[in-house]
Amino acid sequence: MSSQTITVSRFFKSLIAGFFVAMMLIAMPSHALTDIISFKSPEQEQLYRELTAELRCPKCQNQNIADSNAVVAVDMRHKTLQLVEQGMDKSQVIDYMKTRYGDFVHYQPPFRFSTMWLWLLPMMLILMLALLMLKKQRQQPTVENTDDADLQAMIDAVRKKK
Amino acid sequence: MRKLQFFIPLALFLGLAVFLFSGLFSNPRDHGSALVTQPIPMFSLPELNEPTRLVTHQDLKGKVYLLNVWGTWCATCNAELGFLTKLRQQGINIIGLYYVQPADAAFGEKFEMAALQQEVARKLAEQGDPYQFNIVDEHRSLIFDLGVTGAPETFLVDAQGVIRHHLVGDINEQNWPELSAKYAALAAPVTSGGPHE
Numbered sequence: 287m288s289s290q291t292i293t294v295s296r297f298f299k300s301l302i303a304g305f306f307v308a309m310m311l312i313a314m315p316s317h318a319l320t321d322i323i324s325f326k327s328p329e330q331e332q333l334y335r336e337l338t339a340e341l342r343c344p345k346c347q348n349q350n351i352a353d354s355n356a357v358v359a360v361d362m363r364h365k366t367l368q369l370v371e372q373g374m375d376k377s378q379v380i381d382y383m384k385t386r387y388g389d390f391v392h393y394q395p396p397f398r399f400s401t402m403w404l405w406l407l408p409m410m411l412i413l414m415l416a417l418l419m420l421k422k423q424r425q426q427p428t429v430e431n432t433d434d435a436d437l438q439a440m441i442d443a444v445r446k447k448k
Numbered sequence: 449m450r451k452l453q454f455f456i457p458l459a460l461f462l463g464l465a466v467f468l469f470s471g472l473f474s475n476p477r478d479h480g481s482a483l484v485t486q487p488i489p490m491f492s493l494p495e496l497n498e499p500t501r502l503v504t505h506q507d508l509k510g511k512v513y514l515l516n517v518w519g520t521w522c523a524t525c526n527a528e529l530g531f532l533t534k535l536r537q538q539g540i541n542i543i544g545l546y547y548v549q550p551a552d553a554a555f556g557e558k559f560e561m562a563a564l565q566q567e568v569a570r571k572l573a574e575q576g577d578p579y580q581f582n583i584v585d586e587h588r589s590l591i592f593d594l595g596v597t598g599a600p601e602t603f604l605v606d607a608q609g610v611i612r613h614h615l616v617g618d619i620n621e622q623n624w625p626e627l628s629a630k631y632a633a634l635a636a637p638v639t640s641g642g643p644h645e
Contacts (some may be wrong), residue, residue: 344479344595344597345597345598347476353588356598357550357588358596358597359548360550361588361592362592364590384482386482386483386592386593386594386595387480387482387597388479388480388481388482388595389482390479390480390482415521443629
């Protein structure tokens with residue numbers, strides 16, 4: 287009786303396993319849908335890859351055109367390829383896109399009055415932190431030179447302030 | 449000096465708070481348009497109901513108009529048709545630029561003008577027809593040159609063919625007053641010696 291139960295459960299287990307394997311096989315080919323592009327030269331391929339990674343999809347929030355399948359991103363990829371094949375260099379393609387989709391379309395913002403703080407603020411912060419660290423280092427009393435009397439004087443000074 | 453040290457973090461915090469708070473009300477889709485103050489790009493595209501007639505940028509000169517990018521596949525555009533039809537009844541010039549979605553060859557789809565004509569006619573009969581005529585951009589070439597990211601989008605173009613406003617999203621009761629004022633200012637007869645932009 288019990289041995290029969292085991293064989294039945296084994297049968298079901300293998301059935302379930304078989305089902306999952308079948309599901310995986312069915313699901314496999316779905317991610318094979320990508321653009322197949324033949325490039326005229328490895329340089330052009332390299333340029334195309336750089337451009338599609340740096341150009342930003344204007345329809346989606348924070349995706350480059352290589353990652354997006356929005357209609358506008360697909361059209362931009364095709365246009366990029368076309369322009370690269372025409373022999374345009376990187377900055378020419380970026381300018382071509384910018385005259386249509388604005389500065390937003392390139393991940394590197396230009397230096398302008400309106401974008402000034404974007405560039406200046408991080409530099410200012412780094413400079414400020416560096417200065418602060420330098421100042422702190424100078425102020426720090428060296429432990430070796432401090433004897434008990436000095437220490438007591440410092441403690442008294444702090445207490446008086448309070 | 450001590451007082452100042454106390455206020456620096458407070459000032460930084462307030463500055464950051466104001467910056468982030470104002471960000472809550474900004475529109476992430478609004479990232480400016482490179483086309484405003486530029487002339488409408490050169491194009492030559494078929495008219496929907498008379499595809500043998502090609503409409504060019506030259507044909508549109510001489511009057512102020514709204515160029516409305518739309519498609520029957522776009523739900524917001526369909527909802528916008530009623531409001532636009534009201535505007536046409538008020539005498540606003542509206543020209544449609546039909547956004548053809550890429551046909552998926554893998555699914556056996558292909559672009560057919562006759563099918564599109566039928567579909568558009570059906571939709572306009574149902575929702576109202578605001579358009580003087582429609583330009584069909586099968587390969588989205590003018591749409592690309594105009595920096596259109598989707599549908600609906602609308603351009604306000606002056607009599608010289610210069611783009612004066614680019615609206616991403618639909619025209620509705622809320623944003624029409626502002627656009628309407630711009631339209632009226634451009635459409636008004638120019639008085640000699642009047643203020644120029």
